[in-house]
Amino acid sequence: MLKFYFKESFKRGMVQLVRRPMYFLMMVIVPILGCWAIMDMMKAGAVRDVPVGVVDLDDSDMSRKLVRVLDAMEQVSVKRHFKDFKQAKLAVQNGEILGFYFIPEDMQQSILSGKEPTVSYYVNYSYFAPASMQYKGFKTISLLTKAGVVQTVLRTVGLPNQAIMATMQPYATHEHMPANPWLNYNYYLSSSFVPCFFALMILMVTAFTLGSELKSGLCRQWLAVAGDNMVLAITAKLIPHTVLFTAVGWFVQWMMYRVYGLPLNCNPWHMLLAMPLLVMANQGFAVLMYCFTPNFRFGSTLCTLMGMLSFSFCAFSMPEESLYPWVAAIGYMVPIKYYFLLSVDQAINGIDLYYSRVYYAALVGFIILPLIFSWRIKHQCMNPIYVP
Amino acid sequence: MKQWLLEVYRVWWREFRLVLRDEGVVIFFFVLCAVYPALYSIIYNTETERNMPIVVVDYCRTQASRELARRLDATPEVRIISYAANMQEARELMYRKKCYSIVYIPRDFSQCVARGQQGHVSMYCDMSVMFRYKSMLMAMTNVTQEMGGELQKKRLAPFTYGGIGLIQNRQIPIGNTAMGMASAVLLFILPLVIQQSMLLGIGMLHGGSIERRRRNRGYDPMEEPAGICATLIGKMMCHQVVYVVPVVYVLHFTPMIFDFPQNANLLHSVALAVPFIIAVSFMGQTLQAFINERESVFLMLAYTSVIFVFLLGVSWPRFAMSRFWYVIGDCVPSTWMSNGYVLMQSSGATLNQISHYFYMLWLQCGVFFLLAYGVERFVSRPRYRHWQKKAAADPNALQRYDIIKNGVG
Numbered sequence: 043m044l045k046f047y048f049k050e051s052f053k054r055g056m057v058q059l060v061r062r063p064m065y066f067l068m069m070v071i072v073p074i075l076g077c078w079a080i081m082d083m084m085k086a087g088a089v090r091d092v093p094v095g096v097v098d099l100d101d102s103d104m105s106r107k108l109v110r111v112l113d114a115m116e117q118v119s120v121k122r123h124f125k126d127f128k129q130a131k132l133a134v135q136n137g138e139i140l141g142f143y144f145i146p147e148d149m150q151q152s153i154l155s156g157k158e159p160t161v162s163y164y165v166n167y168s169y170f171a172p173a174s175m176q177y178k179g180f181k182t183i184s185l186l187t188k189a190g191v192v193q194t195v196l197r198t199v200g201l202p203n204q205a206i207m208a209t210m211q212p213y214a215t216h217e218h219m220p221a222n223p224w225l226n227y228n229y230y231l232s233s234s235f236v237p238c239f240f241a242l243m244i245l246m247v248t249a250f251t252l253g254s255e256l257k258s259g260l261c262r263q264w265l266a267v268a269g270d271n272m273v274l275a276i277t278a279k280l281i282p283h284t285v286l287f288t289a290v291g292w293f294v295q296w297m298m299y300r301v302y303g304l305p306l307n308c309n310p311w312h313m314l315l316a317m318p319l320l321v322m323a324n325q326g327f328a329v330l331m332y333c334f335t336p337n338f339r340f341g342s343t344l345c346t347l348m349g350m351l352s353f354s355f356c357a358f359s360m361p362e363e364s365l366y367p368w369v370a371a372i373g374y375m376v377p378i379k380y381y382f383l384l385s386v387d388q389a390i391n392g393i394d395l396y397y398s399r400v401y402y403a404a405l406v407g408f409i410i411l412p413l414i415f416s417w418r419i420k421h422q423c424m425n426p427i428y429v430p
Numbered sequence: 431m432k433q434w435l436l437e438v439y440r441v442w443w444r445e446f447r448l449v450l451r452d453e454g455v456v457i458f459f460f461v462l463c464a465v466y467p468a469l470y471s472i473i474y475n476t477e478t479e480r481n482m483p484i485v486v487v488d489y490c491r492t493q494a495s496r497e498l499a500r501r502l503d504a505t506p507e508v509r510i511i512s513y514a515a516n517m518q519e520a521r522e523l524m525y526r527k528k529c530y531s532i533v534y535i536p537r538d539f540s541q542c543v544a545r546g547q548q549g550h551v552s553m554y555c556d557m558s559v560m561f562r563y564k565s566m567l568m569a570m571t572n573v574t575q576e577m578g579g580e581l582q583k584k585r586l587a588p589f590t591y592g593g594i595g596l597i598q599n600r601q602i603p604i605g606n607t608a609m610g611m612a613s614a615v616l617l618f619i620l621p622l623v624i625q626q627s628m629l630l631g632i633g634m635l636h637g638g639s640i641e642r643r644r645r646n647r648g649y650d651p652m653e654e655p656a657g658i659c660a661t662l663i664g665k666m667m668c669h670q671v672v673y674v675v676p677v678v679y680v681l682h683f684t685p686m687i688f689d690f691p692q693n694a695n696l697l698h699s700v701a702l703a704v705p706f707i708i709a710v711s712f713m714g715q716t717l718q719a720f721i722n723e724r725e726s727v728f729l730m731l732a733y734t735s736v737i738f739v740f741l742l743g744v745s746w747p748r749f750a751m752s753r754f755w756y757v758i759g760d761c762v763p764s765t766w767m768s769n770g771y772v773l774m775q776s777s778g779a780t781l782n783q784i785s786h787y788f789y790m791l792w793l794q795c796g797v798f799f800l801l802a803y804g805v806e807r808f809v810s811r812p813r814y815r816h817w818q819k820k821a822a823a824d825p826n827a828l829q830r831y832d833i834i835k836n837g838v839g
Contacts, residue, residue: 061835068729079737083755084746093749134604135779136786137769141604153597160598167606168691168776170614172747174564177601184599191596192586199589205546212581213498213574214548217567222557230560231745239736250729257725258832339454342728350735354473359745360611361530361559364479369472386558387525397525 047269051278054267058251059282065247069286073243077236077294081302084228091119092172092179095142097130098123102150108187112143117179134166141165141176143183153191161187171227221305221390229304233390234358234382240294241324241378242349244287248280248328249345252419253338261423272420273413280325284318287325291317299389307392316384316402323377323408330408333415336422352376380404437656441664442671444654448635449672454724458631463676466623470616471688477610479565481509484531485520488513494540498551501573502533507565530556531566543581561611605776606691613690617775618744620680621703621767625710626735627676628669632714633727640722644828648817658806662799666711670704677703685775693778694771701781702770705791709763712798719805742768763798766790 059065096112098105113120121139124130130142144162152159163180167173189210196206222229255261268275295313299306306313331344354360355373362370373379384401387393449455486499503510511529514520520532534552543549553570555563606613642650656664681699685692720730740746741759748759748769759765770787773779781788820827 064726064729072733076733076737079755080740083740083751085752086750089747089750091749092747132783135773135777136783137773137779149597158596158598160600162600162602164602164604166777167603167609168614168617168772169605169743169747170611171745172750173603173609173614180601181599184597188597188599192582195589196586208543208546208548209582209585212543212549212578212585214550215570215574216550216552218552218554219557219563220554225560225563227560227746230557233558235736239733242733242736246729246732250726253725260833338725342725343457346728346732350732351469351473353736354470357559359559359561360474360476361479361482361561363482363530364476364561365473366476386556390558391525391556393525 043269044271044274047267047271047274048278051264051268051275052281054264055279056282058279059286065251068243068247068250069283070290073240073290074293074297076239076243078297080236080239081228081232081297084231085302087224087226087228089171089175089227090116092117092141092175093121093139094118094176094179095122095124095130095133095139096120096145097125097127097142098145099126099147100145100149104150104153104187105145108145108183109143111186112179112183115179115183117175117182130164134164140169140172141180143180221307221392228302231359232298232302233304233385234356235353236294236298237320237381237385238353238356238358238378240291241320241352241376241381242346244321244324245328245345245349246342247287248283248325249331249342251279251283252276252329252332253341256332256336256341256422256426257338257428259426259428261426265420265423272416272423276329276413276416276419280329284321284325287321288318291321304389306389308388308395312388312395312398313385316381316388316405319402319405319409320377320381323380323405326408326410326412327377329412329419330415333412333418336419338428348376352378355379356382358382377405377408434657434660437654437660438664438667441654441656441661442668444652445635445665445668446671448638448652449631449668452635452638454634455631458627458634459672460676462627462630463624463680466627467616467620467680467684468687470619470623471612471684471690474610474612474615475688477608477612479561480506482507482531482562482565483511483529484508484533484566485512485514485523485529486510487515487517487520487532487534489537490535490539492540494543494549495535498535498573498577499533501577502569505569505572507569524554524556530562533570612688613776615744616688617685617690617772618742618768619739620684621706621771622735622738622742622764624673624676624680624703625706625738625764625767626731628673628707628710629714629717629731629734630727632665632669632711633718633721633731634724636715636718637721637724637727641724643814643817644832647821647825648814648819648828650814658803658811662712662715662802662806665715666708669711669714670707673707677707681771691776693776694774695780698781699771699774702767702774702784702788702791705788705795706763706767709791709794709798712795712802713763715802716798716805719809738762738764741765744768760790761794763791763794766794 096109098109109120112118122133127144133139142164144164146159146161149159161184165173165176192210193206196209219225255264265272265275268278292314295317298304328345332341335341335344355369356376356379357365357370357373380401384398387398449459488495488499499510502508512523514523517534523529524532532554534554536550539549539551551574553566555566557563603609639650639653642652677700681703682696717731721727741755741762742765748756766787770784773784817828
């Protein structure tokens with residue numbers, strides 16, 4: 043008997059899916075295009091050639107050389123030379139340059155006479171990624187120039203090269219950045235934003251499909267076809283979605299890891315398996331939202347809200363430990379957080395599956411949880427009320 | 431002409447009443463604008479990373495290595511939570527997410543320094559969030575340079591008789607002087623919130639109208655009969671009036687409440703917002719053609735925010751995008767508005783200095799008006815006529831169509 047009801051409900055779900063071209067658009071075209079857009083925009087990987095300016099009041103051969111080397115650096119590109127500070131400031135204001143390097147008057151003379159002149163670099167931190175690149179470039183050039191002077195002095199007193207190096211930089215740091223030694227921005231940002239975008243689409247489509255049943259008043263029929271079994275009705279209706287979304291999700295993963303070369307340092311199966319879990323967990327989350335508010339508008343509002351805010355709550359760009367604790371806690375209420383954590387463990391760091399066990403379990407939990415509360419939706423289905 | 435103005439006025443008045451009557455639209459137009467900026471600001475209000483947990487593996491165990499660790503711990507960026515016996519133990523802590531970075535000081539660290547060679551320190555960093563790497567690097571660079579500088583002075587003293595021309599350097603952050611995350615990101619997001627709330631609201635109004643048409647044989651009883659231009663312009667003027675309060679609140683008071691950079695003149699930012707609102711209104715009236723019922727706005731329009739955020743150039747700068755994405759970004763009003771607004775607010779530019787953005791927004795007004803006109807003339811209105819014809823033949827045709835679409839029958 044259960045088999046018969048399941049077959050009928052499944053058939054009904056399939057027919058609904060096929061009859062509306064919007065589903066195809068929102069489940070296949072938009073997720074793929076959106077994920078592609080995010081990755082393709084950042085495919086250059088690192089910000090290079092940030093447009094900057096130079097204010098050179100010294101105009102000596104030393105300052106000219108400094109500017110030439112600065113321009114040759116990959117981080118920045120000198121767009122303009124300014125006569126004075128004010129002009130540079132105006133250029134920053136109209137967005138022509140994002141920062142500038144300021145060389146004071148008589149710099150060379152001061153150095154040669156043993157004084158300590160100060161060069162300054164003005165970096166516009168309203169543009170975050172370019173700002174850190176500028177900082178890196180400006181800082182390096184300043185230290186290089188300083189080192190050049192020291193080297194000349196030490197060589198004249200006859201110190202060997204090794205000792206000169208050790209004097210100029212007594213402590214050296216070796217940076218080890220496992221998984222992303224190139225500091226590739228795309229690898230870092232797309233690893234979290236692309237799945238989160240996909241999760242948003244799942245949430246919204248699921249909310250929409252459940253909501254339309256309630257709105258059109260066809261929910262009674264939906265329930266009747268499944269033999270008044272709410273769990274069966276939801277499952278059978280959503281299974282076609284699950285299959286389609288999982289296929290799209292695998293395609294997105296293929297784009298991520300093979301086309302755009304995001305780090306995948308684990309057995310690919312670990313991530314492939316996580317995809318259907320992510321799909322079902324998000325569907326489960328959407329159903330859960332309807333259990334709380336069985337109303338089309340509130341249900342979709344909640345799902346959209348949580349989907350959009352998870353980009354911030356889940357600490358993809360601002361690290362978790364520096365958020366307010368309650369904000370970080372909300373992050374743990376959405377499934378994408380667990381997918382993110384497990385992808386960090388598996389795809390990026392490639393550590394043992396053992397450390398990610400909790401995250402996989404949490405995703406499974408999101409699938410089971412709404413089934414317990416499904417009586418709330420059932421109640422609403424029996425007495426559908428549409429409030430616009 | 432007088433007739434036409436009267437038509438515009440009537441459309442304006444009707445749209446105004448529709449907006450205020452519809453709870454969903456009020457939520458989009460007002461509540462969203464009030465809550466979202468505040469919510470985002472609160473999330474990012476901590477601005478920077480403070481005291482990221484790290485672990486030190488000190489094989490050297492000398493005064494120099496302890497001094498290094500002590501100074502690291504004293505930086506605002508990081509905090510040492512533990513000293514691990516070996517790398518194995520430290521790595522275990524990192525895998526369990528107790529710490530996000532490991533500093534490894536090798537056995538010969540202080541020996542090398544004392545011998546007049548370079549002392550080497552290794553740092554391993556979790557790369558899942560770039561911010562962590564940045565804080566760790568910042569702390570490490572500052573500490574090693576500080577200690578190095580002290581040593582350098584001592585070593586150079588005999589050669590230089592007190593004075594050697596060493597260039598000092600300093601960074602002066604401008605625009606966002608706090609160098610905080612919220613101050614950088616939120617200023618970009620604020621205009622986008624206005625745009626998205628408007629698109630959603632306009633879409634929902636249109637969805638409501640379509641639903642009324644389906645129930646009423648293709649006619650919308652709430653619609654004011656008017657020419658296409660009068661309809662578009664009347665609605666646009668209504669949106670302009672409705673958005674006076676949200677624009678001032680979002681663009682002026684939100685930065686004030688959360689202490690973001692506020693160097694813009696209120697008049698100038700409002701002046702920039704005028705063409706922005708017009709452009710977005712026409713954009714909404716173009717996109718509304720895709721909306722067939724009230725609730726599908728969530729599905730059809732909400733996700734665009736994510737794409738638009740990227741197009742703004744907030745996480746990845748616009749000059750580094752490929753030509754293709756750059757041009758796509760040019761087509762969205764929020765790109766011009768946000769970038770212009772950020773220049774005004776953080777760098778203190780006047781409207782005159784960013785006139786390019788202002789003119790581009792006016793250009794967009796024109797383009798989106800033509801698009802909206804085309805959609806209304808060649809898509810929407812023929813469709814309504816088609817429906818009316820269909821309903822005249824069979825009064826239940828439209829509603830039946832609705833049911834069939836939901837997969838039943």
